[in-house]
Amino acid sequence: MTIKKVVLLCLLAFCFSFNLSAQELEPVKWETSVEKISDTEYNLVFKAAIEKGWYMYSQEEPEGLGPYPTYFEYRNQDGNYKLIGETLEPNVKPKFDKVFEIDVKKFDGVAQFSQRISLLNKELSIVEVNVTHQVCDDAKCIMQDFTFNFSLDGTAIKEKVIEIDDKSKQLSEELNLNVTGWDKYEKQSVEGKSYFGIFLLGFLGGLIALLTPCVFPMIPLTVSFFTKSSGDSKKGLFNSVLYGLFIFLIYVLLSIPFHVMDSLDSGILNTISTNVTLNIIFFIIFVVFSFSFFGYFELTLPQSWSAAMDNKANKIGGIMGIFFMALTLAIVSFSCTGPILGGLLGSTMASDASAMQLSMGMGGFGLALALPFTLFAMFPKWLNSLPKSGGWLNTVKVVLGFIELALALKFLSNADLVEHWGILKREIFIGLWIIIAIGLALYIFGKIRFPHDSPLQKLSKYRVTTGILLVAFIIYLIPGLTNTKHANLKLLSGFPPPMFYSLYDKSSDCPLDLNCYKDLDEGITAAKAENKPILLDFTGWACVNCRKMEEQVWSTSQVYEMLQDNYVIISLYVDDKKELPEAEQFQYLRTNGTIKNIETIGDKWGTLQTINFQNNSQPFYVLLDENMQLLNTTNAYEPNADAYFNWLKVGLENFKNKPKFKF
Incomplete structure (x- = not known):
C-alpha cells in the first residue's frame, strides 16, 4: 500500500457516508471450560455452537481439494505444560459435502472438543489456546479465528486493555479502503428451489x-x-x-x-x-x-x-x-x-x-x-x-440399457472422487461416455444386434433422427477430452468429475487465462493506467463455488469478453497460507476487542474484506473505480450468466457516467 494511496483514501473519506447492507457472518459461537482431574492434570473443553445450515470440519486433513481442518494451537506450552494424547473431537462418519464434493468429517449443531494437559510448571495459572477453523454452508465458506484463555486455578481472568503497536495501527488503517457509495445499492436475494423439478x-x-x-x-x-x-x-x-x-x-x-x-x-x-x-x-x-x-x-x-x-x-x-x-x-x-x-x-x-x-x-x-x-x-x-x-419395445429396452451403463459410471466416479483413487479422471469418464454413445449409435443404425433383436429391415425416421442426435452428442463430448477452454461441458455439469480432477496439469495463475492481479496495489495502479473499473474478486484456493463461477459463468462468451476488455480483475485469495514478510505482519484489533494476528496473505485479504464489506464469505464480488467508489451492488454466487453479465454492464455504465475526481 503506497503512501500516495493512503493520502488519496483519506481525502476521499470525509466526502461520503454509507450503510453496509451486507453482514459479517459468525456462524460458530464458542464456550470454554476447565475440568480439574488432579493437581497436575486438567481437561480443557471447547464447545462450539454451530448455526443451522452451517458445518465445521474435523481436525483430520482431507486428501486432495477439501476444507481446511479445525486447528488447535496450544501456546505458552514450553516448560509450562505438555499435552496428553490428541485433542478429542466428536466421533462422526464422513458425510458428502456439497461445497467440496467429497466425503469429509463435519459437525453441525454442537461440537465438543477436549484436550488433556499435564502441568510442568505448578505456578502456571493460564493456558492460551488459538483455534482456527473453516465453516461452510451449501453455498459459501468462511474462516474463523479465536484465542481462548483457560484459568487453571478457577480465578476470573481479568480483562486486560489490549494495546497494539504503531506499526499494527498503521497497517490496519491501510486495510480500510474507504469504499463509498453504499447508500445507492442494496444486496439482492436468492430464491430457493422447489420440488417441481424432481x-x-x-x-x-x-x-x-x-x-x-x-x-x-x-x-x-x-x-x-x-x-x-x-x-x-x-x-x-x-x-x-x-x-x-x-x-x-x-x-x-x-x-x-x-x-x-x-x-x-x-x-x-x-x-x-x-x-x-x-x-x-x-x-x-x-x-x-x-x-x-x-x-x-x-x-x-x-x-x-x-x-x-x-x-x-x-x-x-x-x-x-x-x-x-x-x-x-x-x-x-x-x-x-x-x-x-x-x-x-x-x-x-x-x-x-x-x-x-x-x-x-x-x-x-x-x-x-x-x-x-x-x-x-x-x-x-x-x-x-x-x-x-x-420389436420396437425391445429397442427401447436396449437403449435404456446403454443409458443405465452411462449412469453406472457416475456411481463409480463418486467412489473414485471420495477415495482419490485417480482411476476415473474427468477425461477418462468422458472418454467412456463417448464409447457408450458410439455403441448406442451403432445399435440405432443396425450395425450391432442383441439377443432378442429381430433383423432390421430398414431404418425408420425415428431411428435416423435418434442416430443423428447421438452423433451430435458425441461431437459435443469430444472437446471434453482436450485441455482447452472448450473442455468445459456446461450441459453436463455435475455428471463428469470436476475440471480440476484431470489428467492434465492445471497450473494457470488466473481463471480461464484472463489477466488478473493478486496484489491490490498492482491492480489499482493498472486500473488507473488503463482507465478501467475494478472487479474485486474475493476468492479461495479451496472454494468450489468460486471455481463453478469461473468455469460456468465467467467462461460464457459475453461475460468473458466483458471481463477481458473492460475490467481489471483483482483476485484476492483469503485462504492463501503463504506468510507475509515479517515487516508486513501485524495485529488487527477486532471491533469485539479481540486480536487477530495478520501473518499470511490470506489473513490480510480476509480481514480487508471484513473491514470494508462486513462480509467474510466467498465468492464475493465488488465493482469499484480506481478511487474506491462502489459502482454497483456487491454480488456473490450467481449461477445465472445473464444476470451476472447485466451486473457487470451496469457497473461499467456507472463507471463511464460518473464524475471524475482530479488531484
Whole structure:
C-alpha cells in the first residue's frame, strides 16, 4: 500500500457516508471450560455452537481439494505444560459435502472438543489456546479465528486493555479502503428451489417405463378388462380410475421408509448416497441392469410373489382386489421399471435430497404409469391409436440399457472422487461416455444386434433422427477430452468429475487465462493506467463455488469478453497460507476487542474484506473505480450468466457516467 494511496483514501473519506447492507457472518459461537482431574492434570473443553445450515470440519486433513481442518494451537506450552494424547473431537462418519464434493468429517449443531494437559510448571495459572477453523454452508465458506484463555486455578481472568503497536495501527488503517457509495445499492436475494423439478424428473421416468415390453402391452389388456368385465361402463370407469390411483399410491409408499430414516437422521440419504461401498454396489447393480436390458438374462422378482398377488385379487375382489391387481402390475413389471426406479433413487440421493423430494420423484413416476389406464378407460377409442406391440419395445429396452451403463459410471466416479483413487479422471469418464454413445449409435443404425433383436429391415425416421442426435452428442463430448477452454461441458455439469480432477496439469495463475492481479496495489495502479473499473474478486484456493463461477459463468462468451476488455480483475485469495514478510505482519484489533494476528496473505485479504464489506464469505464480488467508489451492488454466487453479465454492464455504465475526481 503506497503512501500516495493512503493520502488519496483519506481525502476521499470525509466526502461520503454509507450503510453496509451486507453482514459479517459468525456462524460458530464458542464456550470454554476447565475440568480439574488432579493437581497436575486438567481437561480443557471447547464447545462450539454451530448455526443451522452451517458445518465445521474435523481436525483430520482431507486428501486432495477439501476444507481446511479445525486447528488447535496450544501456546505458552514450553516448560509450562505438555499435552496428553490428541485433542478429542466428536466421533462422526464422513458425510458428502456439497461445497467440496467429497466425503469429509463435519459437525453441525454442537461440537465438543477436549484436550488433556499435564502441568510442568505448578505456578502456571493460564493456558492460551488459538483455534482456527473453516465453516461452510451449501453455498459459501468462511474462516474463523479465536484465542481462548483457560484459568487453571478457577480465578476470573481479568480483562486486560489490549494495546497494539504503531506499526499494527498503521497497517490496519491501510486495510480500510474507504469504499463509498453504499447508500445507492442494496444486496439482492436468492430464491430457493422447489420440488417441481424432481416431480417432473420422476414423471419423465414413468413415461419412459410405459414404453417398455413389461408395461406397454398391459395397457389395452387392463383397460379392456375393466370396461368389459363389469358390464357397467360407469363402474368400469370407476374401477380403472381406482386402479390408476392405487398404482400411484404404491410407488409413493415405496418412499415411506426413507421418511422414517430421515426423521432419525436428516442426512441419512446423503450418507447413503456418498458411502463408497454403496456407490460401488450401485455401480455393479446398474451394470447388471444394463446387461439385463440388453437381453442376456432376465431380472424378475420371484414368480410366487406375483402369483400370490394375482390369487388375492381374484379371491377378494372389490376395492382390495383392485389394489392387489395394481400391486401385481408393479411386481411383474419390475424387470423394466426396476432399473429406471434405481436411477431415480440413485440420482435423487446423489443430489443430497430429502425424503420428501424422493417422494415427489416416486409420485411423478407412479402418476405417469397410472395416467394411461385411467385416460384410456375414459376414452376407449383412443386405444385404436396406440402402436402395436413389437420389436420396437425391445429397442427401447436396449437403449435404456446403454443409458443405465452411462449412469453406472457416475456411481463409480463418486467412489473414485471420495477415495482419490485417480482411476476415473474427468477425461477418462468422458472418454467412456463417448464409447457408450458410439455403441448406442451403432445399435440405432443396425450395425450391432442383441439377443432378442429381430433383423432390421430398414431404418425408420425415428431411428435416423435418434442416430443423428447421438452423433451430435458425441461431437459435443469430444472437446471434453482436450485441455482447452472448450473442455468445459456446461450441459453436463455435475455428471463428469470436476475440471480440476484431470489428467492434465492445471497450473494457470488466473481463471480461464484472463489477466488478473493478486496484489491490490498492482491492480489499482493498472486500473488507473488503463482507465478501467475494478472487479474485486474475493476468492479461495479451496472454494468450489468460486471455481463453478469461473468455469460456468465467467467462461460464457459475453461475460468473458466483458471481463477481458473492460475490467481489471483483482483476485484476492483469503485462504492463501503463504506468510507475509515479517515487516508486513501485524495485529488487527477486532471491533469485539479481540486480536487477530495478520501473518499470511490470506489473513490480510480476509480481514480487508471484513473491514470494508462486513462480509467474510466467498465468492464475493465488488465493482469499484480506481478511487474506491462502489459502482454497483456487491454480488456473490450467481449461477445465472445473464444476470451476472447485466451486473457487470451496469457497473461499467456507472463507471463511464460518473464524475471524475482530479488531484
